[in-house]
Amino acid sequence: MERSEIIQKINAIFIETLDNDDIIITEKSNANDVEEWDSLTHIQLVVAIEKAFKIRFTSKEIQSWANVGEMISNMQEKGI
């Protein structure tokens, strides 16, 4: 899947999970850029992304990303 396509899907998941229609995600986005994105909602987002893409992240991976772009690279390593 193209990175742009992945980010589009992830953006929709952020909007749905954080219940905020104004969220625009880029590869550079991290928890500082999105108000509702904290350590707890992070887990909710991870689980929603796992479900939508039918993948599982390891416990280490969940902690490792510095921004959305790194997560997408991680997803692509899993064949997305």
Place this chain on the structure above:
Amino acid sequence: MKDFSQLKKNLKKDFSKLKTIKIAVLGDSATQFLIQALRGTAFDEGLNLDIWEADFNQIERQIFDPNSELYSFAPEIILVFQSAHKLLGKYNKYKVEQHPLLAANELEIIKNSFSVLTQKLNAKIIYYNYTEIEDAVFGNFANKTESSFLFQLRKLNYELMLYAAKTNNFYLCDISSIQNNFGKQFLFQSAIYINTEMVLSIDALPIVAAKTIALISALEGKFKKCLIVDLDNTMWGGIIGDDGLENIQIGALGIGKAFSEFQYWIKKLKQRGIIIAVCSKNTESVAKEPFEKHPDMVLHLEDIAVFVANWENKADNIRQIQKILNIGFDSMVFLDDNPFERNIVRENIPQICVPELPEDPAEYLEYLYTLNLFETASFSKEDTERTQLYQVEAQRSRVQQNFTNEDDFLKSLNMLSLVESFNKFNTPRVSQLSQRSNQFNLRTVRYDDADIEKLANSKDHFTFSFTLNDKFGDNGLICVVILRKENASTLFIDSWFMSCRVLKRGMENFVLNSIVEFAKDKCYSSIIGEYVPTAKNEMVKEHYANLGFTERTERWHLDVPSYETKKNFIRTK
């Protein structure tokens, strides 16, 4: 069931008009999500949970410090969530010779905590029991080894039940049975636990919340009191009016086992104080026959508080049951295999709980188990005697039903009927209906496919089949009339049979209008009908009289030219 995101959306809604309950949550793992799920679930049950959450892992400090925030908050209910993972952590740190003491030590702490709490607070405690973790140190032998973790965990769960059984205001929320139903894989997600200390997966939260809120609602007096059950294909397999006493499926016959087990479940509910009522489209004496005479019936008439069997619509019948019992619709559950009846009842009485029973009766029970419909916060001797009280009440207030809104109701159904003569597409269903209809069948002549084809091609016969469609769905082909030319001016009704599913919808009027119109068109001046009594068709004894035919020498005559079109709300498709 709503998922966690949907429950979170509830949190933004207006709680101000709901009943508020002050609840403290004490947990040894991260409980923030559980609290959101609880508040979201409670909103849909009309409750505003005012929740104070202790800092994570502060259970003992909050309870044993008399100046803690817990006591200044003064909750009505305290939820204590201690996870099996933390229990395992304690076990892991025990010296090996202490392993057999884990359950006893934990129980002692719980008892002490409870007695301190109740000295200071007038609160109810809801304690989550432990989900099972099999640490695979002993394998099966863990069951034979008192010092194994599994042995201690199960012992603790059992000891908690014993303690709850004799302790007022101490309740258990059975999260262990949720894990039994859904599996550990579903309930627990390791990566999340390692990162967050949360022991429940996101998908498990709504289920745990529902189980908790059911208990809280029951403590608040909101619970189900009455189960209303349909008969044909719900209580037994088959249709008593058509199949007869010997052929309904219950006990050993056909898939009767499914219905027997279902009846045992209802019997247990009755024994624990749920009022059982019957609401069935049947002739009352026919409907009661299995209860009186069938050797394999588990339920008998003395188990049923209110027995309503007639051909009126079920929403009105349930209103009548409600009047007799004088309990709220929101405390009633209605079980019926027929989606049409379920929709009618839901549409007219939105407060009543109408589970969407699976198509296969074999699945009724497993499905009903998952719904946890009959939560309760008490059980006493009076509960077991309740049925008798209501039976007396039912006899007292056998009031004539009033159907002031019958026409409006029928209009609202948007009924459509396709009227066709017999053709190769409807032949199998026409013959099937002729075989199966016993109650609404004026002459009970049976036809097979070949007979139907012959009739379709006969110059002396005129055939009519009727379907009925309404806003809830298609009932299919439900009525058949066969007319025979008796002479140049007279038509004889050779057959008129109809499925009892569509009684009281004005179908009889519609059918008569259709055949009279046909007779007028073809210049016939009279129509003659005949009722041939059988053991099953008493229901239509007065059929022709009701439709305005006059009796002459045991046959019923209708004058075509003077016929006035009868009122009904079915349109031709």
